[in-house]
Amino acid sequence: xxxxxIKVENLSKTFKLPHExxxxxxxxxxxxxxxxxxETQRALDDISxxxxxxxxxxxxxxxxxxxxxxxxxxxxxxxPTRGTVTxxxxxxxxxxxxxxxxxxxxxxxxxxxxxxxxxxNRKQMRAMYKDIVExxxxxxxxxxxxxxxxxxxxxxLAFSIAIxxxxxxxxxxxVLAVGDSNFRQKCMEVFHDxxxxxxxxxxVSHDTVQIERFCDRVAVIDNSKLIKIDLPSKAxxxxxEINKGEELHETPSRKLKITESDExxxxxxxxxxxxxxxxxxxxxxxxxxxxxxxxxxxDTVAAITIENEEAHTIYAYTxxxxxxxxxxxNTGRRQLTFTIANVFPEGRxxxxxxxxxxxxxxxxxxLENFAEVKCEGLPQKEWLIRAPTKLHLK
Amino acid sequence: MIGNxxxxxxxxxxxxxxxxxxxxxxxxxxxxxxxxxxxxxLLFLILYVVFVQFLKIGQGFPHFPVYLLLGIVLxxxxxxxxxxxxxxxxxxxxxxxxxxxxxxxxxxxSSISAVINLLLNLIVVAVFAVFxxxxxxxxxxxxxxxLLEIYIFALGLSLFLSALYVKYRDISFIWEVILQAGFYLTxxxxxxxxxxxxxxxxxxxxxxxxxxxxxxxxxxxTQETITAYGVFNSGWYRxxxxxxxxxxxIAGLLFFKAEAKYFAENx
Numbered sequence: 001x002x003x004x005x006i007k008v009e010n011l012s013k014t015f016k017l018p019h020e021x022x023x024x025x026x027x028x029x030x031x032x033x034x035x036x037x038x039e040t041q042r043a044l045d046d047i048s049x050x051x052x053x054x055x056x057x058x059x060x061x062x063x064x065x066x067x068x069x070x071x072x073x074x075x076x077x078x079x080p081t082r083g084t085v086t087x088x089x090x091x092x093x094x095x096x097x098x099x100x101x102x103x104x105x106x107x108x109x110x111x112x113x114x115x116x117x118x119x120x121n122r123k124q125m126r127a128m129y130k131d132i133v134e135x136x137x138x139x140x141x142x143x144x145x146x147x148x149x150x151x152x153x154x155x156x157l158a159f160s161i162a163i164x165x166x167x168x169x170x171x172x173x174x175v176l177a178v179g180d181s182n183f184r185q186k187c188m189e190v191f192h193d194x195x196x197x198x199x200x201x202x203x204v205s206h207d208t209v210q211i212e213r214f215c216d217r218v219a220v221i222d223n224s225k226l227i228k229i230d231l232p233s234k235a236x237x238x239x240x241e242i243n244k245g246e247e248l249h250e251t252p253s254r255k256l257k258i259t260e261s262d263e264x265x266x267x268x269x270x271x272x273x274x275x276x277x278x279x280x281x282x283x284x285x286x287x288x289x290x291x292x293x294x295x296x297x298x299d300t301v302a303a304i305t306i307e308n309e310e311a312h313t314i315y316a317y318t319x320x321x322x323x324x325x326x327x328x329x330n331t332g333r334r335q336l337t338f339t340i341a342n343v344f345p346e347g348r349x350x351x352x353x354x355x356x357x358x359x360x361x362x363x364x365x366x367l368e369n370f371a372e373v374k375c376e377g378l379p380q381k382e383w384l385i386r387a388p389t390k391l392h393l394k
Numbered sequence: 395m396i397g398n399x400x401x402x403x404x405x406x407x408x409x410x411x412x413x414x415x416x417x418x419x420x421x422x423x424x425x426x427x428x429x430x431x432x433x434x435x436l437l438f439l440i441l442y443v444v445f446v447q448f449l450k451i452g453q454g455f456p457h458f459p460v461y462l463l464l465g466i467v468l469x470x471x472x473x474x475x476x477x478x479x480x481x482x483x484x485x486x487x488x489x490x491x492x493x494x495x496x497x498x499x500x501x502x503x504s505s506i507s508a509v510i511n512l513l514l515n516l517i518v519v520a521v522f523a524v525f526x527x528x529x530x531x532x533x534x535x536x537x538x539x540x541l542l543e544i545y546i547f548a549l550g551l552s553l554f555l556s557a558l559y560v561k562y563r564d565i566s567f568i569w570e571v572i573l574q575a576g577f578y579l580t581x582x583x584x585x586x587x588x589x590x591x592x593x594x595x596x597x598x599x600x601x602x603x604x605x606x607x608x609x610x611x612x613x614x615x616t617q618e619t620i621t622a623y624g625v626f627n628s629g630w631y632r633x634x635x636x637x638x639x640x641x642x643x644i645a646g647l648l649f650f651k652a653e654a655k656y657f658a659e660n661x
């Protein structure tokens with residue numbers, strides 16, 4: 001235990017998210033006898049780890065993986081749902097720089113206020129004041145209000161105060177992102193000194209460059225679970241894999257959006273069609289079933305557009321283009337069928353279609369993402385269409 | 395144990411939070427801190443003109459202007475602590491989410507600025523008292539204890555209300571209404587002798603604020619004030635206000651302690 005700074009055992013944190021938040025007394029009274037339903041969100045699941053004294057320990061993970069929750073639990077800001085956090089030594093109480101900075105106060109007042117939050121009284125702060133200001137390189141600005149500082153200046157000031165904290169363990173949540181290279185160099189020196197003095201630092205980040213530069217060991221957290229603790233280079237490799245794996249997962253289909261009118265409606269219960277086309281298919285057929293309630297004018301225009309996954313419209317057609325006849329006289333259940341040459345490279349496509357008055361002032365029916373087309377083909381995305389081409393050799 | 399709570403760190407934090415509050419309050423005003431004396435002085439002058447000169451309430455009652463002012467000062471002390479305390483935890487939400495500081499320091503710091511205001515107001519009242527030729531007697535020695543009583547009562551309520559406010563945002567409106575009702579149910583603008591119905595008088599004086607204000611007037615202004623002691627003739631009923639205060643403070647403290655763990659995630 002002697003060389004252990006932080007010991008975390010079977011730590012879990014669950015947030016209760018009430019289905020309907022009772023932020024008013026009335027609803028609490030009204031629903032008093034009804035059973036409250038909660039959605040429990042598990043932010044951290046059974047984490048155990050040990051951080052040694054003098055270690056620069058990194059925690060890496062994607063957004064929402066639970067890394068900040070872990071840091072807040074270490075800092076004692078959150079209370080654990082299960083498990084324990086044992087801290088050996090004193091701990092900085094903050095996880096972010098410049099907590100409690102007030103934009104309406106001068107730089108000087110903010111130094112004292114921030115110092116008090118770290119546990120320093122006026123006398124101690126007065127003794128350190130000059131060093132803090134010098135380190136932040138803000139001698140000329142201390143009587144100005146903080147709101148007139150640039151964000152870089154604020155971080156410099158906050159950092160200068162934070163490193164005075166006499167605690168054995170420092171907790172930091174992505175702090176080194178701001179500041180010019182000169183200031184960063186100074187930060188590096190400070191970190192080096194802190195390490196020499198056997199101080200422990202826990203840094204949470206999703207920036208692999210920061211992690212690799214500073215940390216001795218890194219914990220990878222994903223989906224509320226501790227995946228692995230390893231050397232920075234290996235942990236980052238794993239983290240990159242997790243990120244890639246996420247990208248391979250298909251993005252969910254886009255949502256069907258319907259605009260109807262008194263003239264035409266989509267048939268009830270329509271589910272977006274999923275059409276698959278292989279390289280052999282010369283044509284793609286897309287059906288649009290609808291119910292015509294009233295006869296539409298003769299100059300009604302039908303249109304279809306196809307977008308690729310990057311939301312580029314790569315294909316568009318209207319009946320105006322080729323003076324195609326498009327008359328809708330018979331009411332009742334109808335179906336419009338588009339037959340399009342399969343000119344698409346491999347990928348997923350989303351289809352919008354509809355019909356409008358000639359001047360586009362009236363939309364009779366408009367369906368966005370009403371069909372999804374999956375095209376097989378050459379795994380090539382450099383080009384947008386495969387135009388049918390005839391080769392003639394003389 | 396108490397020494398641990400009031401460690402050097404916590405005292406420094408408390409002092410700095412109070413100082414910040416004060417600095418921000420008078421920022422940008424030309425007269426600055428002078429307002430903390432000027433404001434009550436001007437407000438008292440208005441009350442004096444309206445109630446004593448126009449409405450002629452309390453005529454024939456010795457030192458009524460001072461009697462009236464003292465009541466108002468004590469009530470606004472109570473109302474300031476509780477309403478500032480109520481919103482203090484939510485108001486410092488960004489701090490609570492990001493730093494581990496003892497939560498009660500926040501409540502205490504918001505109450506201390508009210509204490510400072512009270513002391514400044516009392517100076518103004520004292521000036522009025524001198525002008526009104528109020529005789530000071532040895533019973534004035536009770537005054538600090540009575541102030542402490544009000545402070546403990548208000549602090550207990552603040553602890554309870556602030557923790558409740560994190561969960562239910564209706565509390566601020568409800569408390570505003572309760573304060574307004576309390577203002578009229580407490581003999582502040584009228585002398586208690588105006589209520590001739592004896593049972594009603596007894597019920598009114600059971601309210602800790604009524605008891606405290608009347609006792610304060612008795613000790614500082616005139617012994618013609620009706621106090622709880624006088625109403626109940628040394629019966630055990632006279633201890634009810636103190637029992638209310640003690641139970642409110644203990645309940646508030648326990649509730650606050652239980653809830654404080656979850657402030658960071660609920661606020």
